[in-house]
Amino acid sequence: MELDFLHAGVAAVLIAVAVFLIRRNDEPGAHRKWDWRIFFATLLIVAVLNIIWPNLP
Numbered sequence: 001m002e003l004d005f006l007h008a009g010v011a012a013v014l015i016a017v018a019v020f021l022i023r024r025n026d027e028p029g030a031h032r033k034w035d036w037r038i039f040f041a042t043l044l045i046v047a048v049l050n051i052i053w054p055n056l057p
Helices: 002-023 036-055
Strands: none
Touching: 002 036
16 A cells, blocks of 8 residues: 555656646746647556566666
């Protein structure tokens, strides 16, 4: 159970960092709308994390 919370925490931090890095170049005050870059970054992060996580010692 503790590993599930750790996994969720790691995923949340990685997704938050990705969103920050993608949005830091946006114009200030820009209207927030659906962003495919964030969708695919989140998909990639979760997929890679779920492939790597079970193989950790």
